[in-house]
Amino acid sequence: QVQLVESGGGLVETGGSLRLSCTASGIIFSFNTLGWYRQAPGKQRELVARITSGGMTTYADAVKGRFTISRDNAKNTVYLQMNSLKPEDSAVYYCNRADDRRWIWGQGTQVTVSS
Numbered sequence: 001q002v003q004l005v006e007s008g009g010g011l012v013e014t015g016g017s018l019r020l021s022c023t024a025s026g027i028i029f030s031f032n033t034l035g036w037y038r039q040a041p042g043k044q045r046e047l048v049a050r051i052t053s054g055g056m057t058t059y060a061d062a063v064k065g066r067f068t069i070s071r072d073n074a075k076n077t078v079y080l081q082m083n084s085l086k087p088e089d090s091a092v093y094y095c096n097r098a099d100d101r102r103w104i105w106g107q108g109t110q111v112t113v114s115s
Contacts, residue, residue, distance in 0.1 A: 002026040002103040004095055009109030012085055020080040020109055022095030027103075030073035035098025036080045038091035039108075049080060050098040063089070085113045 008020040020036065033052045039045040048060045049069035057069050068081040078095050092108040 004103060004106035006093060006095055006106050006109040009093060009111045011112045011114065013114050014086060016085050016113070017081070017083045018085065018111060020082065020093055020095075020111075021077055022079075022106070023075070023077045024095075024103075025076070027076075028073075029076055029078075032097050033099045034069075034071060034078045035096060036067075036069060036078070037094045037096060038089075038111075039094070040088075040091040043091075045094070047098060051078065082111070085111075087113045087115045089113050 003025045004022055006020060006022045008018060010018060012018055031053050033050060035047050035050040037045050037047050048063050049067055050058045051069045051071055059067060066082065066084045071078045090112045092110050094105055094108040096102050096105060
């Protein structure tokens, strides 16, 4: 069974940076398209960044130019570098597949951006 473990969240001030990590166990994910999602209180979970097996990336408009997704297949890990953080980026961040299927969600990592 696939297990996803996200880490790297925390409390930062507006304009700060964080680097999130997500490591998968139980599967070799090098062939999968992966994504970072976030869910703020009272809102639906949304996809903010996506990376294909070949390394092509796409971003939601809200984070374009500020967030960078990357992957290290040797470590079964996907990263999200978040710069110029804004209070509206505050949410629980999750990683998962970003194609037509999802693995069981991990616990996520909380990101809080103070104004």
